[in-house]
Amino acid sequence: MLPEVTATRYVTPLREGGSLPGIVEADDLGTYVMKFTGAGQGRKTLVAEVICGTLAQRLGLRVPDLVRMQLDPVIGKAEPDEEVQELLKASGGLNLGMDFLPGALGFDPLAYEVGPREAGEVVWFDALVNNVDRSWRNPNMLVWHGDLWLIDHGATMIWHHNWPTAAASAAKPYDASDHALAPFGPDLASAAERLAPLVTEDLLARCAADVPDEWLEGEPGFDSTDAVRGAYTEVLAARARTIHERVTLGEPTRDRPSQAPGWLTGRLAPRREAGEVK
Known part of the structure; x- marks a missing residue:
């Protein structure tokens, strides 16, 4: 189970995140990026963050540590932004915290070189979880103390938004042509050789076990939270064997419609029109 902390101070919102995460301090004296259950895309985003984040860590990839974070909305009373106030009010109780990496810089392919081995492992992992949000448009990677760190896995495992089609999703290909690390010659064969044997049902079950029951309860088509966890394990285990x-690693395209889910493109559209994101 993930460690649990309690938020003690809301510091500031992170405007670049589509779900409006915030920086908070906690009772363990740590500083975290909090992702809220009351955000527009709902609890499945947090489920994806937990499963993919803990899986990546167990495969040896760098992801900031995750915690369960209790929130009393009263800590944000001094926040003047009404949107933030509403988000906090809708998110009382258990949320997700990600360790804040002070001084980290957003990944820039012109300033940071990634070797074929590391690039291959990141692309392989993203193919496994069908990450549609690590493109050159929005890398969702940080450079901290000279190392590459992966963040923001809420737009992964799109199949869990439609479980009846999830089994078929295991066989679907992954187009990495626009992946932020595609230009670094990712060595996918080497990545598969090292990582695929590690993605066992036991490992996946341990990752799924880190998801709080309350984020899985009431899932249509399942009679228990353990059954939902089993569904995640089954799809990912099948996908890992041959993904x-x-x-596909082709020429990057600069004008095709985004493949991100509707809730994500909907949040980004107004900001893209205002020139805040590209």
Whole structure:
């Protein structure tokens, strides 16, 4: 189970995040990026963050540590932004915290070189979880103390938004042509050789076990939270076996419609029109 802390001070919102995460301090004296259950895309985003984040860590990839974070909305009373106030009011109780990396810089492919081995492992992992949000448009990677760190996995495992089609999703290919690390010659064969044997049902079950029951309860088509966890394990285990054979690395496209889910594109559209994101 993930460690649990309690938020003690709301510091500031992070405007670049589509779900409006915030920086908070907690009773363990740590500083975290909090992702809220009351955000527009709902609890499944947090489920994806937990499963993918803990899986990446167990595979040896760098992801900031995750915690369960209790929130009393009263800590944000001094926040003047009404949107933030409403988000806090809607998110009382258990939320997700990600360790804040002070001084980290957003990944810039012109300033940071990534070797083929590391690039291959990140692309392989993203193919496994079908991450549609690590493109050159929005890398969702940080450079901290000279190392590459992966963040923001809420737009992964799109199949869990429609469980009846999830089994078929295991066989779908992954187009990495626009992946932020595609220009670094990712060595997918080497990545698959090292990582695929590690993605066992036992490992996946341990990742799914880190998801709080309350984020899985009431899922249509399932009679228990353990059954939901089993569904995540089944799809990812099946996908891990051969996904490296179905990754496409072609020329990047700069004008095609986004493949991100509707809740994400909907949040980004007004900001894109205002020139805040590209």
